[in-house]
Amino acid sequence: xxxxxxxxxxxxxxxxxxxxxxxxxxxxxxxxxxxxxxxxxxxxxxxxxxxxxxxxxxxxxxxxxxxxxxxxxxxxxxxxxxxxxxxxxxxxxxxxxxxxxxxxxxxxxxxxxxxxxxxxxxxxxxxxxxxxxxxxxxxxxxxxxxxxxxxxxxxxxxxxxxxxxxxxxxxxxx
Amino acid sequence: xxxxxxxxxxxxxxxxxxxxxxxxxxxxxxxxxxxxxxxxxxxxxxxxxxxxxxxxxxxxxxxxxxxxxxxxxxxxxxxxxxxxxxxxxxxxxxxxxxxxxxxxxxxxxxxxxxxxxxxxxxxxxxxxxxxxxxxxxxxxxxxxxxxxxxxxxxxxxxxxxxxxxxxxxxxxxxxxxxxxxxxxxxxxxxxxxxxxxxxxxxxxxxxxxxxxxxxxxxxxxxxxxxxxxxxxxxxxxxxxxxxxxxxxxxxxxxxxxxxxxxxxxxxxxxxxxxxxxxxxxxxxxxxxxxxxxxxxxxxxxxxx
Numbered sequence: 199x200x201x202x203x204x205x206x207x208x209x210x211x212x213x214x215x216x217x218x219x220x221x222x223x224x225x226x227x228x229x230x231x232x233x234x235x236x237x238x239x240x241x242x243x244x245x246x247x248x249x250x251x252x253x254x255x256x257x258x259x260x261x262x263x264x265x266x267x268x269x270x271x272x273x274x275x276x277x278x279x280x281x282x283x284x285x286x287x288x289x290x291x292x293x294x295x296x297x298x299x300x301x302x303x304x305x306x307x308x309x310x311x312x313x314x315x316x317x318x319x320x321x322x323x324x325x326x327x328x329x330x331x332x333x334x335x336x337x338x339x340x341x342x343x344x345x346x347x348x349x350x351x352x353x354x355x356x357x358x359x360x361x362x363x364x365x366x367x368x369x370x371x372x
Numbered sequence: 373x374x375x376x377x378x379x380x381x382x383x384x385x386x387x388x389x390x391x392x393x394x395x396x397x398x399x400x401x402x403x404x405x406x407x408x409x410x411x412x413x414x415x416x417x418x419x420x421x422x423x424x425x426x427x428x429x430x431x432x433x434x435x436x437x438x439x440x441x442x443x444x445x446x447x448x449x450x451x452x453x454x455x456x457x458x459x460x461x462x463x464x465x466x467x468x469x470x471x472x473x474x475x476x477x478x479x480x481x482x483x484x485x486x487x488x489x490x491x492x493x494x495x496x497x498x499x500x501x502x503x504x505x506x507x508x509x510x511x512x513x514x515x516x517x518x519x520x521x522x523x524x525x526x527x528x529x530x531x532x533x534x535x536x537x538x539x540x541x542x543x544x545x546x547x548x549x550x551x552x553x554x555x556x557x558x559x560x561x562x563x564x565x566x567x568x569x570x571x572x573x574x575x576x577x578x579x580x581x582x583x584x585x586x587x588x589x590x591x592x593x594x595x596x597x598x599x600x601x602x603x604x605x606x607x608x609x610x611x612x613x614x615x616x617x618x619x620x621x622x623x624x625x626x627x628x629x630x631x632x633x634x635x636x637x638x639x640x641x642x643x644x645x646x647x648x649x650x651x652x653x654x655x656x657x658x659x660x661x662x663x664x665x666x667x668x669x670x671x672x673x674x675x676x
Contacts, residue, residue, distance in 0.1 A: 259395070262407035262437075267671055274388065275395040311404040 199340055199363035204323065204354075207339030208237070211321055212244035214337050215290060221249055224287045224316070228256040230305055231276040233294035236356035237323060241292060256280035258291075263304035278308070285313040290337075294352040296322040299333035324363055326350050374486045374493040375665050377502035378543035386511065386547055392664035393512045393657070400436060400660055410439040413670050416469035418444045418461060418485070419496070420451075420476040425631065425655070426496055430473050430505075433662035439670075442469055457481065458488050465489045471670055474498070492669045494662075503536040506630055507544035509661035510537075513654050514550075514585055517626060522549035525582050527573075529555040529611055530589035530638050533562045533600075537630045538589060542568055553579055555611065559600040576611050580620050588613055588629045588638045608637055618643045626650050 199207070216222045222245050229238030235257050242253045259276040261267075291305055302320060309318060321337035326344045342365070344350060349366045353359075378386070399407055415434040419427050427443070434441050444464060446452065451460060461472065471492045474482040479501035486493035497503040514521055526545050532538040532554050539562075545552050552570040554561060565572065573579050580586065591607065601607050608614070613627060618640065621627075627639070627649040635641045643649060 262399070262409040262667075267409060274391050278395070278398055307408070311402055311406070313403060 201361040208240050209244050211337040211339060212241050216245055216249050219288055222251040222253050225253050226256060226282055226284055226287050226289050227253055228258050228289055228291050230291060230293040230301060231257060231259045233352055233354055233357055234292045236354050237294060238292040254282045258305055258308055260301060260304040260308055263307045265300060280312055283313060284315045286316045288317045289315040290319045290321050292321045294323050295350050296325045296335050297328055299329045299331035302333050303331050323352060324350055373669060375504055375669060376483050376495045378504050378507050378540050383547050386544060389508055389664045389668055390512055390515055392667055393660045396660040396663040406436050406438060408438045409667055410437040410670055413470045414440040414442060414468060416442040416444060416464050416472045418472055418474045420446055423475055429658045430496060430662050432659045433666060437663055437666060461485050461489055465491060494665055497536055500534050501536050502540045504540050505662050505665055506537050507540035509654055509658040510541055510628060511544050511548055512657045512661050513650055521545060524550045524584040526550050526585040526587060527553045527555050527579055527583040528587045529576060531560045531591050532556050533560045534592045535589050542570055555579060557601055576617060580617050584625050586613060586625060586627050590634055590638060604637060612637060613639045613643055615640050615642060628654060
């Protein structure tokens with residue numbers, strides 16, 4: 199995927215979200231750090247470009263909810279901030295790549311500590327398969343069949359120098 | 373890896389802990405102020421000196437990270453039957469904690485506990501030596517107020533000789549870039565304070581207008597602090613933060629105190645209740661700072 203593929207995919211997802219929520223009424227976009235955050239901001243901008251709606255965007259760092267915490271070094275935690283009360287709203291979790299589903303599982307646990315949304319949906323730029331948990335996306339930019347040994351990297355201008363989605367063999371330089 | 377003192381930790385370490393603590397202050401403001409980060413871990417609190425507030429703060433921190441807590445206090449335990457510190461902590465270790473938080477009246481005791489048990493140990497205060505989590509919560513409180521510590525002028529006032537808080541805070545504040553001035557009668561300065569990276573003053577009136585933070589210490593009667601100056605009224609007249617001295621402070625400057633406060637001695641009653649006295653912010657930040665230290669030691673690879 200190149201920059202314009204990403205833009206088109208996000209616009210389609212923005213339309214799907216507004217279609218299913220009657221104009222994004224009561225929707226909160228919640229970006230999962232790191233790259234879910236700029237993607238959530240772009241979805242808000244896309245929705246705002248054709249709908250009379252400025253959807254609130256929150257951010258979630260799921261570092262404290264990981265089930266593999268013991269295997270990872272302590273890294274700095276990023277900001278978790280939900281600008282509105284999520285009770286009885288529709289939360290759309292946004293992430294770049296959906297893989298095992300464990301990040302989303304952790305995000306669901308984190309959300310439950312903030313309240314009880316009316317519904318939680320999942321939007322991802324890339325679904326690369328290989329789920330280890332019963333989790334499925336509601337909005338997908340692109341389905342990208344991969345082998346477990348491969349790595350998918352999403353680069354966005356906001357966090358990286360360039361923009362696009364690449365598949366690498368493990369061990370290969372990005 | 374343990375957290376026994378500020379010495380031995382560089383600026384990068386301290387900033388990692390402060391950054392974590394910043395995020396934990398957010399966690400503590402959530403509707404459900406608890407995260408599962410240390411689920412399945414057990415923290416043993418081994419307090420040979422009574423300290424209700426510090427122990428409660430550690431307990432709150434451990435529980436907010438979903439860790440389990442074992443509390444040990446020597447009163448009524450086998451310590452009163454003559455058991456040694458080493459046998460006591462090895463007995464506790466056999467019950468399977470992942471980390472020990474140790475407070476002891478003797479300098480160096482937490483270091484010995486770490487060596488005997490091989491467990492990560494957090495020093496919760498040892499004699500007049502170190503109290504590093506206090507230094508982290510104070511640094512956090514100052515950073516959240518001013519954005520950074522670099523080039524701030526911090527005056528630590530009072531019984532510095534008997535204060536582990538002063539020792540740890542000098543190390544943390546200077547490592548984080550602040551200028552520290554110790555303000556005390558010569559009899560309340562430690563003998564080695566001329567070698568510390570600080571300036572010394574015997575007059576609070578001379579420095580008060582230049583300070584961004586006025587950090588007051590309690591006269592520690594239980595450690596002999598009251599016997600080295602002529603009288604309390606004389607101490608108050610020279611080193612107490614009276615209303616007159618508070619008025620002479622920079623309007624942006626703040627007052628801090630590790631507690632418990634002696635109102636009317638080191639701090640005037642109305643100053644203690646002023647919104648520029650951050651004493652309760654310090655207490656609140658203490659939970660977040662201790663969460664950060666526990667998570668830093670137990671969350672992730674470092675524990676292995």
